[in-house]
Amino acid sequence: MSEDPQVTRARVPPGEYQTLAESRTHRRSLFLRMMAQEAPETLRSLRDDVLSTYISTYDEVEKRLDSRVLDSDTERYSAPGRRACLCCQPALLTKWQTYEAVSIDENHNRYPDLALLRGKVEEWARRYRLNTRWVLAAALVQLDFWRRYPKSAEGLTLGWSCFFHPISFALEETPVPAELLVPWDPLWETRKEYEKNHQVVLGKYLDGIEAQAVAAGCQPTTDLPALQLHFTWLIRYQLGRESWPEIAATAGRRLKKSKTMVDVSEKFVARTVKDLARSIDLPLIRVRGPGRPAGSRTKNTTGNRVR
Numbered sequence: 001m002s003e004d005p006q007v008t009r010a011r012v013p014p015g016e017y018q019t020l021a022e023s024r025t026h027r028r029s030l031f032l033r034m035m036a037q038e039a040p041e042t043l044r045s046l047r048d049d050v051l052s053t054y055i056s057t058y059d060e061v062e063k064r065l066d067s068r069v070l071d072s073d074t075e076r077y078s079a080p081g082r083r084a085c086l087c088c089q090p091a092l093l094t095k096w097q098t099y100e101a102v103s104i105d106e107n108h109n110r111y112p113d114l115a116l117l118r119g120k121v122e123e124w125a126r127r128y129r130l131n132t133r134w135v136l137a138a139a140l141v142q143l144d145f146w147r148r149y150p151k152s153a154e155g156l157t158l159g160w161s162c163f164f165h166p167i168s169f170a171l172e173e174t175p176v177p178a179e180l181l182v183p184w185d186p187l188w189e190t191r192k193e194y195e196k197n198h199q200v201v202l203g204k205y206l207d208g209i210e211a212q213a214v215a216a217g218c219q220p221t222t223d224l225p226a227l228q229l230h231f232t233w234l235i236r237y238q239l240g241r242e243s244w245p246e247i248a249a250t251a252g253r254r255l256k257k258s259k260t261m262v263d264v265s266e267k268f269v270a271r272t273v274k275d276l277a278r279s280i281d282l283p284l285i286r287v288r289g290p291g292r293p294a295g296s297r298t299k300n301t302t303g304n305r306v307r
Contacts, residue, residue, distance in 0.1 A: 019218055028134060028280045031231055032160040038235045042128050043158040046139055047146060050120045051153060054143040057093065057117045064088040077112050084109040093117075094144045096137040129238050132282055177201050234273050238284060244270045 036043050064070040070088050077084035092098040099118040103110045121139055125131040138160070145161045146153035152161060179201045184194045233251055236242045244266040251264050277284045 019216075023219070024280060027227070027276075028138075029160075030227065031234070031280055031282070032138060034228060034231045035235055035239070036159050038232060039128070039239045040156070040158065042130070042239065043142075043160070044156070045127070046124055046142065047153050047158065050117075050124055050139075051143055051146055053117050053120050054093070054140075055147050057114065058090055058144075058147060060113065061087050061093060062090045065090075073113070077109070079109065082106075082109045084112055086113050087111050094137075094140045096133055096140060099136075129285055130282070134281060177205055180205065230272050230276050233269055234276050234282075237273050238277070238282070241285070247273075 060073070064073060064086065065088065070086065073086055074084055077086060087093070087098065093114075098111070099114055099121070101111055102115050102118055104112050104115060121136060122131065124139065125136055142160060149161075152158075180198060184191070189197075229251075233247050236247050237244075248264055248266045248269045251269055274284065
């Protein structure tokens with residue numbers, strides 16, 4: 001279906017302007033959704049390889065709300081001269097900061113009960129080159145969602161249910177001019193007359209809010225179709241391990257308000273993917289080794305570096 005240039009195109013975020021925090025939040029959610037479509041094995045692996053460990057860990061922690069169970073488990077995990085500090089609040093299991101506190105050595109024995117789960121989540125993230133804190137945190141929230149709603153984890157087609165809530169950002173409240181609050185009486189005034197009479201006031205009101213947004217450091221929002229295309233390139237590079245030339249070969253983009261597709265250069269693809277990865281704090285693969293990775297459809301992976 002061809003695009004109608006007269007139809008307002010969706011944007012990310014949905015408004016006219018965005019803060020840096022809001023942009024990052026929306027982009028991360030979009031990345032997760034598109035990853036589920038373009039690389040569905042990522043979510044299936046999280047479910048198949050990690051969910052059972054998450055559920056069993058949650059059950060253990062929940063039982064420790066009973067002080068007798070907590071005392072018994074503490075003794076079981078403790079070593080001579082090293083008393084264990086266990087997790088006893090189920091709500092902490094969806095926060096990655098909890099797992100960063102795991103410390104098991106000759107001087108510390110903090111959260112040893114979470115070491116197995118932490119290892120499995122990190123192993124999953126490393127496998128798909130997603131080992132960054134916000135993805136790890138999203139994975140935990142997704143695992144907990146599946147625990148609470150088991151049917152959502154069934155089947156081959158899975159989706160991310162742990163979408164981030166955008167950080168609310170309110171500009172200084174600007175009162176609506178009194179002239180705009182005058183109701184339209186269609187018995188005494190035509191619609192065109194009403195619109196004409198209020199056009200100047202409305203324009204000044206909107207211009208003022210727009211100027212305030214710019215002064216606050218907001219940036220224009222991003223065209224959704226373009227962002228989706230660029231996220232596809234990022235997923236092909238990071239998860240599919242395709243090279244810049246391979247992506248560029250099939251990465252044609254549509255000109256605005258046109259059906260014409262134009263080729264894009266390798267440099268443009270590389271720059272776009274790097275900028276997009278930075279905007280969501282996703283570390284890219286640093287060096288592409290020679291030859292074809294095992295199990296990859298990539299034909300040529302030499303000479304691809306992320307600088």
